[in-house]
Amino acid sequence: MPKWIRSVFCSLAIAVSVAALSGMLAFAAQAAELPKATKDMLAVLKLDASILDGLDQELKVPASWIARAKKEQPVRYYGNFALDEWLIFYKPFQARYPFIKINHSRTSRVGRVEKSLIAFKQGRVFADIIAAIGPGIKPFREAGALVDLRDIPNFTLAHPKMRDKDGLWVGEKLKYWCMAYNTTLLKEKDLPKRWEDILTTKILHKGNIGISNRPHNWILPLWNTNGEAWTRNFIHGLFSTARPQLRKEGARALVVLTIAGEFHAAIPATPYRVAGYAKKGAPIGWHCPEPVPVTISTLVVIKGGRAPYAAKVFINWFLSKEGQLAQYVSTKASPVHKDLQDKGLVQYGDKIKGLKIALRTPESLIRVFPGVLKVWNDGWMKAGGPMAAKTIIKVKTVLTAVKRGGRRLAFKVKGGEHKAKVSRSRTEVLIGGKPGSRGKLKVGMACEIAYLGDGNEARKIACK
Amino acid sequence: MTAVSVAQGMRDFASRRVSAMSLWHWFVFLVVGGFVMTPLVFLVLGSFSLAELPTDISxxxxGFANYEEVWWDPDTYRVLNNTVIYTTGATAFGITLAAVLAWLVERTNIPGKIWIYAGVPMTLAMPGMLQxxxxxxxLSPRIGFLNRWAQALLGLESAPINIYSLEGMIFIEGLRLVPTAFLMLVPLLRAMDPALEEAAAMSGATPQATMRRVTLRLMIPGLLAVVIYQAMTALEVFEVPGILGLPSGIYVFSTKIYSILHSVSTLPAYGQANALAMIYVFIAVGATYLYARVISHSERFTIITGKGYRPRELDIGRWRGWALGLVGLFLTFSIILPFLVLLFVSFLPYLQQPVWAAFQSMSFEHYETxxxxxxxRTVMWNTLIMVVLTSTLTVIVSFFVSLVIVRSKFWGRRILDQMAFMPHAIPGIVMGLAFLWVFLQAGKYGIPIHGGIWAISLAFTVGFMAYGTRSMNAAILQIHKDLEEAAQVSGARQWRTMWRIFYPLMLPTFVGVWIWAMLHAVRIAGKPLILYEGAENQVLAILIWNMWDEGNIEGVGAIGALMIAGLLIITLGLRLMGFGRGTAIQKDAGNN
Structure with missing residues (x-):
């Protein structure tokens, strides 16, 4: 071997060794710099520290931001972390930025959106950061209430579909809105493969599904993907054939009620809410018919807040790998960071692997949602949802009791006894096809009764 | 008459007039008028507003669009029907039960009276929302523990009882009305001279006839006042129909207004909520008038003779056990069972039936959180400040209002009395809405009251004035004017008379009203739900409401169990210290 080759080889060997050694040292140095809370988090997730490569770069913000943030009051963050979740999420941030205090409040959507909008219009700001603003993005945008977030270094780390082109919002997490089911009441084979299968899966009918009045979470993405005609038919079939329980509670409450057995399944439900209870041993599972409705939960910063720089530092951290992992470890919500998309950080990931995605963007909330809401509200109300007119039910039955001269009737409906009131003026009574009076109704008569449900007034009684 | 004497005469006349129209009477009148009438004016104005948000009213x-929207809607009349049934049913059930309990302790030889006297009012410590x-x-039809047990035991296909119903709402609200009605009815029965009943019996009247013709007739004015007061309370309450009616779509007016303001997918329709709330303004005016008439005619029925007064006890013989059972059942349903249920779920990792596995999975996780x-900590601090502010303000304002009503010849004292009562007839949610409009407008003029603890405290104080003034009126009436005059003759200044004469004599009433206001302020969610803005003025009732709404039932269990235990300890402690004895409401009802 020529001498020069040997010397080049030796030099290369030394260089590689030095590079490897310095790489190892650098790695060791980075790992050592991680706060204990972050290390604990990685341990819980069983992830290697290398997943946080490039974190230092991500956490870099202008020095002036930090200087100003140190002088600002606590950031008021109106989000949706549960009490215990926030304690876990906040730890790594607190360790890294002990001089910035974040006061998190979990409030209803009305508290987060309407009240803060009213306050802003009055020149008051009581929330610096608001999460999950949903359809409220439109009035906020119109009121000029939102800070442009494009100068936050990590803004671009979110997928382009997960941030606003004008910089007024950025995604904080991905939500997959499907169904939670009680594992003792439903078997996997009973679960619908596609959404329309719900209409033909009888075990899910007649009050065995609980549905909350939140069409923007799942119906809107389905409308976006499957189109208006499909969605109209689905909504109609859902309310008329599946006849779910229409609930006023939110998504998390529906999961709790499913565990308790109030219904077999709840729609919509996110995997991260279900996973938390499943981990505690609750009889709950998560399943997704195709396509998978996905929404982006948004973060916005309100103009005129008392801690604008601290808020930006916080959001920058939130969007970093560390912030996104902290969110995942505390709530099990899927991250929006582009480098964390294929790391298996999705609860029940196997349930949605390979399925088609139905995405809801904040833009579709503004443009498409009003039309969706109209169709949904119509179905919801006709099905007896809050403030709905009751639907007239027709049954063929035999009268089992006639009381107070025909004013009160009892009859069997599917094994149970129903009662109906008979009005002299409003109830049409036909006996043998001819107009009759309620006084002529007798026990044992075979009748077709149109009424507003058990205990309500009959509209028409036709007896043989 | 010389010019000098004419001038002197005019000066005397003027000073007499100023004295008669004492400035502070006017001050109290205007303050109360301002705080009661201004929100109502804005409520009316807001009902015509077509702006999207209250801040944009001009x-x-x-226009009339809001009225057309809500009053042309057939659902509104279904809601009206529900409201009438619910209010009537709850009042009838609550007062009947309270009357039976009051009669048992006052007129029969039921054993353990001292425990009943202490136990029934203690149920006030149980917030209606948690109950x-x-x-x-x-009793939820699918997951209710009792329903599940009944189904398993009796082999039933469906749940025997559905708490999500009008009947369920009537039952719970009826239970909630009992302690106050009991406290109002006991003095009525105690103050009635049994000699009248004995005379009837001596004249050959049967016990039923005596009850009908003597006892009931003597009680009518007082009873009517209690009925109106309690009906207004039932009408006013939001929490019970909110928890039991909303999930099943059974609406009363207060919950319909709430649902209009808490639409999930659209902005709230404030104008429509106001238009719907107008019915309460009419009811409030009518109820206030009726209540004032009943009270003003009550002096016709003299029920205390002052001579030979001795309560007579009816021997109920073998019914004593049943009577005691009824009391036990009431206490179990009102406080023991609800408390135990909340305590049970507070230890669970997730909601489960009370089976062995559930007990095995118990932990202190939720308490630790x-x-x-x-x-x-923020919420507790906010609640503490709000409660202390509200209770103290209620005592101070009510005292001065009552002083004008009872002790002065001020021309507007009857109007003042009625203004003080009127807010009681308006649901918290509606008063909250009315105040929201006022506070938002105040914000436009640089008065930053909205979104703070003061906003909630002020709204509560105005609502509690009805109770405060009823109690203070009665207490002040019992302090004879001679005492003040004697002090004045002895040369004592007015503030000294107040401090040395009024304050010691009124102290039990002050404390009674303070406790009552504290117990109510800490548990009512209606007004704070509308007036809270965020962490700055979030109070315990809101936190519990939101936690329940989002399904954190175990968390509600933990916080609820602690809250009930805390309120019970406070109530018991104050009673043991003697403050609760013979307090305001008893005297009030007794005088009515």
Whole structure:
């Protein structure tokens, strides 16, 4: 071997060794710099520290931001972390930025959106950061209430579909809105493969599904993907054939009620809410018919807040790998960071692997949602949802009791006894096809009764 | 007459007039008028506003569209029907039960009276919201513990009882009305001279006839006042129909207004909520008038003779056990069972039936979370400030209002009395809405009251004035004017008379009203739900409401169990210290 080759080889060997050694040292140095809370988090997730490569770069913000943030009051963050979740999420941030205090409040959507909008219009700001603003993005945008977030270094780390082109919002997490089911009441084979299968899966009918009045979470993405005609038919079939329980509670409450057995399944439900209870041993599972409705939960910063720089530092951290992992470890919500998309950080990931995605963007909330809401509200109300007119039910039955001269009737409906009131003026009574009076109704008569449900007034009684 | 004497005469006349129209009477009148009438005026004005948000109201944007929207809707009349049934049913059930309990302790030889006297009012410590939540856990048709047991035991296909119904709402609200009605009825029965009943019996009247013709007739004015007061309370309450009616779509007016303001997918329709709330303004005016008439005619019925007064006890013989059972059942349903249920779920990792596995999975997890969560500390601090402010303001304002009503010849004292009563007839949610409009407008003029603790405290104080002034009126009436005059003759200044004469004599009433206001302010969610803006003025009732709404039932259990235990200890402690004895409401009812 020529001498020069040997010397080049030796030099290369030394260089590689030095590079490897310095790489190892650098790695060791980075790992050592991680706060204990972050290390604990990685341990819980069983992830290697290398997943946080490039974190230092991500956490870099202008020095002036930090200087100003140190002088600002606590950031008021109106989000949706549960009490215990926030304690876990906040730890790594607190360790890294002990001089910035974040006061998190979990409030209803009305508290987060309407009240803060009213306050802003009055020149008051009581929330610096608001999460999950949903359809409220439109009035906020119109009121000029939102800070442009494009100068936050990590803004671009979110997928382009997960941030606003004008910089007024950025995604904080991905939500997959499907169904939670009680594992003792439903078997996997009973679960619908596609959404329309719900209409033909009888075990899910007649009050065995609980549905909350939140069409923007799942119906809107389905409308976006499957189109208006499909969605109209689905909504109609859902309310008329599946006849779910229409609930006023939110998504998390529906999961709790499913565990308790109030219904077999709840729609919509996110995997991260279900996973938390499943981990505690609750009889709950998560399943997704195709396509998978996905929404982006948004973060916005309100103009005129008392801690604008601290808020930006916080959001920058939130969007970093560390912030996104902290969110995942505390709530099990899927991250929006582009480098964390294929790391298996999705609860029940196997349930949605390979399925088609139905995405809801904040833009579709503004443009498409009003039309969706109209169709949904119509179905919801006709099905007896809050403030709905009751639907007239027709049954063929035999009268089992006639009381107070025909004013009160009892009859069997599917094994149970129903009662109906008979009005002299409003109830049409036909006996043998001819107009009759309620006084002529007798026990044992075979009748077709149109009424507003058990205990309500009959509209028409036709007896043989 | 010389010019000098004419001038002197005019000066005397003027000074007499100023004295008669004492400035502070006017001050009290205007303050109360301002705080009661201004929100109502804005409520009316807001009902015509077509702006999207209350902040955008303007005279150029008024119309009847809100009225058309809500009053042409057939659902509104279904809601009206529900409201009538619910209010009537709850009042009838609550007062009947309270009357039976009061009669048992006052007129029979039921054993353990001292425990009943102490136990029934103690149920005031159980917030209606938590009571309703606990009963959902017990009697929900699919997951209610009692329903599940009944189904398993009796082999039933469906749940025998559905708490999510009008009947369920009537039952819970009826239970909630009992302690106050009991406190109002006991003095009525105690003050009635049994000699009248004995005379009837001596004249050959049967016990039923005596009850009908003597006892009931003597009680009518007082009873009517209690009925009106309690009906207004039932009408006013939001929490029970909110917890039991909303999930099943059974609406009363207060919950319909709430649902209009808490639409999930659209902005709230404030104008429509106001238009719907107008019915309460009419009811409030009518009820206030009726109540004032009943009270003004009550002096016709002299029920205390002052001579030979001795309560007579009826021997109920073998019914004593049953009577005691009834009391026990009431206490079990009102406080023991709800408390135990909340305590049970507070230890669970997730909601489960009370089976062995559930007991095995118990832990202090939720208590630990409450202890560590910074938000809880903020909420507790807010609640403490709000409660102390509200209770103290209620006592001070009510005292001065009552002083004008009872002790002065001020021309507007009857109007003042009625203004003080009127807010009681308006649901918290509606008064909250009315105040929201006022506070938002105040914000436009640089008065930053909205979104703070003061906003909630002021709204509560105005609402509690009805109770405060009823109690203070009665207490002041019992302090004879001779005492003040004697002090004045002895040369004592007015403030000294107040301090040395009024204050010691009124102290039990002050404390009674303070406790009552505290117990109510800490548990009512209606007004704060509308007036809270965020962490700055979030109070315990809101936190519990939101936690329940989002399904954190175990967390509600933990916070609810602690809250009930705390309120019970406070109530018991104050009673042991003697403050609760013979307090305001008893005297009030006794005088009515």
């Amino acid at each position: 005279l150029s944007n008024l 309703a939540m606990a009963w959902v856990l017990l 409450l202890w560590r969560a910074p938000m809880i």
